[in-house]
Amino acid sequence: MTASATHADGQVGDRVDAGPTDADLTPYGGVEANEAWREEVRRLAAEQDAVVLAHNYQLPEIQDVAHHAGDSLALSRIAAESTASTIIFCGVHFMAETAKILSPDKRVLIPDERAGCSLADSITADELRAWKAEHPGAVVVSYVNTTAAVKAETDICCTSSNAVDVVASIPADREVLFLPDQFLGAHVQRETGRDNLHIWAGECHVHAGINGTELAARAAAAPDADLFIHPECGCATSALYLAGEGAVPAEKVKILSTGGMLDAARETSATSVLVATEVGMLHQLRQAAPEVDFRAVNDRASCRYMKMITPAALLRCLREGLDEVHVDPDTADQARNAVRRMIEIGRPGGGE
Template sequence: MTTVETTVPEITRSVTDLGMPDPRVEIPAAYGGVEADAQWAAEIKRLAKARNAVILAHNYQLPPIQDIADYVGDSLALSRIAAEVEADEIIFCGVHFMAETAKILAPEKRVLIPDERAGCSLADSITAADLREWKADYPDAMVVSYVNTTAEVKALTDICCTSSNAVDVVASIDPDTEVLFLPDQFLGAHVKRELGRDNIHIWAGECHVHAGINGDELTEQSDSHPDADLFIHPECGCATSAIYLAGEGVVPEEKVKILSTGGMIEAARETDAKQVLVATEVGMLHQLRKAAPDVDFQPVNPRAACPYMKMITPAALLRCLTEGKDEVLVSPETAERARLSVQRMISIGNPGSGE
């Protein structure tokens, strides 16, 4: 591990040397020359042990962050682990709403995110004020919120859902009751298509990365890889196109799988395909290739990298463990209301595998 000491307050460091796009992340100069080598890994482990901290990493994180973590997975699974592990601190390598969810489910623990600026375009697409106004228009509706939302939005939610259980969650609601589904329009469209209900109102939010994986790209990739299976995340702009291709017989229906990130890992271990086209954030490829090393996993869109996820650099993680920054706080009142919406989801019998 190399560090560069300097009197300059901050520098900007690229992460292109880690094989990912440069999100133009500013990090303290004292950590500016950090490389994810064996010395860095040993120091991360030493510091985590000294703090009695557990490191959690989302599937979309940089490969070195995934490899150093104690647990890797989707946001909800990691948050549930946070509630169960024996640790004083949770180091959540992901985006801010994920660390909030961990704090909601583990209020007695100190939750840190290596860079508090790591936000989420999907979670930011609806605020608590937006939801209050929307609810006022449909006072008798049930609010179903994807877990990719802020704590304040979860606190105004009747029941949360994940991408893997969204259909089951909405199906558990009386079919005569109107549903406000938020914030992801593509996941909402998937639920509405599956259930055939006209009384589901969908918020027009999206993850800018998943929305950018479009149908034209999927069609082009499918044409050039005719024997490949398709793993499609329901947040993707191409999910509808995938269903269409299967319906038209362009792609055999059994090859099209609409899956959460957790579902992709399970499917990877079970697939007989020699090649799989993956429509989700490219960080997912690292875990898929580890789960099934004999399968050729290729991204539908190789540019689908979330700059917020990539803000959690080796330098940021080292800073977090050295300085104890940045702590994620959720007020007890908000956390209590938000926790209820998550618990209602779990009580329906399919807790889901996260986003």
């Protein structure tokens, strides 16, 4: 069973670079993440009635100072439920946009507005409208890693935590357009068995660069290790192939969101785990299960966009009120129902 794929601009490849190298995207620096910095961040947040949210791929010091750390779905829920008047979103731009969509009356800040996302950039609202025109009546499921404009053209959003549940909730006779991540889409199709699921050929350049050859070599060198594989990874199919061929025991291969990885880390009986996702996740995993040896399948899989949220950027944001995120009210209104439906479906998404 294969899904149709519409090719976005850019190439699907074995890349491990983490985004742009232009000098104008150099992260803010010059601030040490010491105890004085942590106290100042918390003092300013309290003074401004702000809640600081950090994605699991953020720098360890940013994760540790935040009020809440988690995956996209967990942080979306926290942002929607928070009574704070200001949300400081330490992540990439689409995440802060999502918080603004859910909380239009709150001030939403991202410590560096230049922190974008290669996956979100792989489809535009115009491209989605054209795709919808080719499949009238199809249900559009957009990964939360999309712009507000794309969400406004979407029926229901999802994250890697609940993508399978979201698609399974759609009547079996309805066509589904799944976007933009082709690897997550392939995972959803495997799990649901749908033959009317059409998948956009986008990718996260960091996850796509974690390849099957590398995974196979690491697994062969550590035969007792569990494998935690994010479904955005280019190696997810290879992991299942290794299990099917008996090269790796099937019970050791776990396709998981970042929140699911935390749950699995607390439950695993393995003494070592190979992790296929952005390397920032290792910090949360090691905190959740310090007795387990967590190692990256690809230790170069670091997202430069995520790492633009530095201690200096966070302090600048709190001191100067920069950078505020705005979403056109009409766009936000159209996107809100799709995001709210995402929040209502599936497992909590792993926060804290």
